[in-house]
Each structure stands twice: as structure tokens, then as C-alpha cells.
Amino acid sequence: MAQGRKGKLNYRCPRCLMRExxxxxxxxAEKAEYYCxxxxxxxxxxxxxxxxxxxxxxxxxRTIRITEF
Ligand SMILES: [Zn+2]
Structure with missing residues (x-):
């Protein structure tokens, strides 16, 4: 899976998550920071x-979606 310039792990933005x-x-990498x-x-x-x-x-x-039955 190519991730380009993203970090080794993909994190979701917590602030955006709050808004669903x-x-x-x-x-x-220079600042060792994630940004949205x-x-x-x-x-x-x-x-x-x-x-x-x-x-x-x-x-x-509430965030758990049922994807398997
Ligand atoms: Zn965000």
C-alpha cells in the first residue's frame, strides 16, 4: 500500500473526527508532527x-459500525 508522504502510520485527524x-x-518528518x-x-x-x-x-x-454479520 503506497502511502506517499504520509507517516508510517496513518492517523485520523481527531478534530475532524469530532465532526464525523x-x-x-x-x-x-522535520517537526515530527502530524497535521491536517x-x-x-x-x-x-x-x-x-x-x-x-x-x-x-x-x-x-457510537462510532462502531457493524460491517459483519
Ligand atoms: Zn482535521
Missing amino acids: IDMDMLYD LRCSFVGDEAEVLRLNTQFREKYGA
């Missing part, structure tokens, strides 16, 4: 993980 928008962030082109969120990996965890705890099962 699925937006992959790009990775700035849509909402201009910038954060390092720890910040992104923290916000994503927060999001999951807050919205919990």
Missing part, C-alpha cells in the same frame, strides 16, 4: 493518540 469527518493527516489539511490541526504523535483515545472514550460504541 474521516480525514487522514499528513506527517511532517482540512482543519489545520497540528500535533505530535502523543497528542494525536491522546485525542483519539479521548474521542473513543467519549463516543464509545
Whole structure:
């Protein structure tokens, strides 16, 4: 899977997730930061993980989509 200029891991933008928008962030290797082109969120990996965890705890099962039966 080619990922171009994206980081080794693709993280969703936590700020966009809050608005139910699925937006992959790009990775700035020089600053070691992830950034979002849509909402201009910038954060390092720890910040992104923290916000994503927060999001999951807050919205919990609401974000789980049933794709298998
Ligand atoms: Zn965003």
C-alpha cells in the first residue's frame, strides 16, 4: 500500500473526527508532527493518540459500525 508522504502510520485527524469527518493527516518528518489539511490541526504523535483515545472514550460504541454479520 503506497502511502506517499504520509507517516508510517496513518492517523485520523481527531478534530475532524469530532465532526464525523474521516480525514487522514499528513506527517511532517522535520517537526515530527502530524497535521491536517482540512482543519489545520497540528500535533505530535502523543497528542494525536491522546485525542483519539479521548474521542473513543467519549463516543464509545457510537462510532462502531457493524460491517459483519
Ligand atoms: Zn482535521
